[in-house]
Amino acid sequence: MYIILVYDIGVERVSKMLKLCRQYLNWIQNSVFEGEITESQLRELKMKAKKIMDCETDSLIIFISKNQKWLQKEIVGKEKNDTDIFI
């Protein structure tokens, strides 16, 4: 399945969360990731994320689409993704 993941977490936990999400997904913007993932990988990712998060204040939203084809993506302005880091 294909997911979009966005997080809103305390700045002191951002680098850990970024590192975790990049193990499973592609970073596309700020705190936004997307990618193909299996159900068991997603379960694993959520379990690890909960360990990093302060669930009183932090939030993680996951949009799940069974098929990437059902979701169209449009970018306005600058396209920011992993390649930016290496330029």
Add this chain to the structure above:
Amino acid sequence: MYIILVYDIGVERVSKMLKLCRQYLNWIQNSVFEGEITESQLRELKMKAKKIMDCETDSLIIFISKNQKWLQKEIVGKEKNDTDIFI
């Protein structure tokens, strides 16, 4: 159609963009919005957003699903939405 919109823009333009997006969509987290929108409304929103944005540095990503049913949403941690503002 149903869309998810995420923006990553310069801090000095955030309040204008937030105000604009809330006219068309529901705020769900940080710089993330979602909601039902017509094609013409989305065109209008993008046109207005471009006027606010610095397209050299700012970015707007829109995920479009023809049907909200095709997209499942999961929240981990704190649910942040419009109601938070009024609490």
